[in-house]
Amino acid sequence: MxxxxxxxxxxxxxxxSTFKLIGAAGDVVLIQRTPPWSELLSGDLSDSTVxxxxxxxxxxxxxxLDVFVAIDPTDPASGRSELAGLPSxxxxxxxxxxxxxxxxxxxxxxxATNYQPKYxxxxxxxxxYQRAQPKDFEQFVTLYHEAYAAVKEISxxxxxxxxxxxxxxxxxxxxxxxxxxxxxxxRFGAALDILAVSSYPxxxxxxxxxxxxxxxxxxxxxxxxIALVSTGYPSAPEPDESTEALQATYMLRxxxxxxxxxxxxxxxxxxxxxxxxxxxxxxxxxxxxxxRQDGMxxxxxxxxxxxxxxxxxxxxxS
Numbered sequence: 320m321x322x323x324x325x326x327x328x329x330x331x332x333x334x335x336s337t338f339k340l341i342g343a344a345g346d347v348v349l350i351q352r353t354p355p356w357s358e359l360l361s362g363d364l365s366d367s368t369v370x371x372x373x374x375x376x377x378x379x380x381x382x383x384l385d386v387f388v389a390i391d392p393t394d395p396a397s398g399r400s401e402l403a404g405l406p407s408x409x410x411x412x413x414x415x416x417x418x419x420x421x422x423x424x425x426x427x428x429x430x431a432t433n434y435q436p437k438y439x440x441x442x443x444x445x446x447x448y449q450r451a452q453p454k455d456f457e458q459f460v461t462l463y464h465e466a467y468a469a470v471k472e473i474s475x476x477x478x479x480x481x482x483x484x485x486x487x488x489x490x491x492x493x494x495x496x497x498x499x500x501x502x503x504x505x506r507f508g509a510a511l512d513i514l515a516v517s518s519y520p521x522x523x524x525x526x527x528x529x530x531x532x533x534x535x536x537x538x539x540x541x542x543x544x545i546a547l548v549s550t551g552y553p554s555a556p557e558p559d560e561s562t563e564a565l566q567a568t569y570m571l572r573x574x575x576x577x578x579x580x581x582x583x584x585x586x587x588x589x590x591x592x593x594x595x596x597x598x599x600x601x602x603x604x605x606x607x608x609x610x611r612q613d614g615m616x617x618x619x620x621x622x623x624x625x626x627x628x629x630x631x632x633x634x635x636x637s
Contacts, residue, residue, distance in 0.1 A: 321347030321586040342382025344627045351389035353404045359422035387438035400451030415458035427466040431473040442481035467510040478512040485518040517549035527568045535576040546584035551607035567618035
């Protein structure tokens with residue numbers, strides 16, 4: 320069970336506290352970020368990037384957490400149709416560009432060397448990019464296979480995969496093009512250690528009660544280890560028992576399916592409602608937390624915390 324390193328406030332103290340909170344109520348910390356393009360393209364990572372890496376590795380170790388790094392090169396604000404954060408003179412470049420490919424390969428090697436992560440996502444919700452840029456997606460696939468081989472040489476125990484956005488894979492978020500995208504899974508062949516999906520069903524279903532009872536079960540057909548690597552369900556902007564109850568109901572369903580499908584990992588994306596606005600389509604992040612902005616626990620926190628403190632089964636201990 321994991322939570323992301325997203326802190327409720329943009330301060331060092333808040334970041335440190337978030338790692339402590341995750342360590343007390345989870346096993347894995349998700350560190351998700353856009354590649355530092357300018358540094359990678361210049362061939363010289365900054366002192367700040369190196370120091371941040373060292374600090375995050377230390378914080379994970381101090382709090383008994385496995386590290387999950389998600390390299391996230393595409394822009395959620397564009398529907399993941401463009402690369403995020405490129406320098407202004409390189410805007411519009413895609414995965415077919417040699418500079419982009421070299422930078423991402425270098426970053427994957429850096430992450431594998433310096434974080435030695437248990438989990439590494441190379442590409443986040445990459446099926447959304449495929450729907451928007453199907454030709455360049457083929458370039459991503461070849462780059463992914465190159466990065467997979469390079470990472471395994473450095474850190475063979477790291478489990479590597481791209482992540483897929485489940486609602487879009489199902490065809491719910493595709494507008495007129497509502498074709499499911501399950502065929503994409505086979506493009507990664509044996510270089511897919513885990514079938515990893517994100518799921519935010521509130522974008523499709525107005526209530527947890529509308530969620531089909533077999534919502535996650537179709538993932539079983541691919542005979543791969545399954546992980547829900549980013550999920551959440553918002554409560555209301557203000558403390559509200561009814562919407563917090565819906566969030567708690569969704570969590571119970573998620574954890575029930577995690578058990579039924581023997582998921583290797585479940586990550587709830589936000590531990591505590593952030594006090595800052597993510598802006599644009601990500602504003603709902605403000606209310607996905609298991610704790611309110613003031614730190615008070617919501618109903619779902621008590622469920623998560625109880626399950627996170629579960630005793631290991633005999634099979635897990637062995």
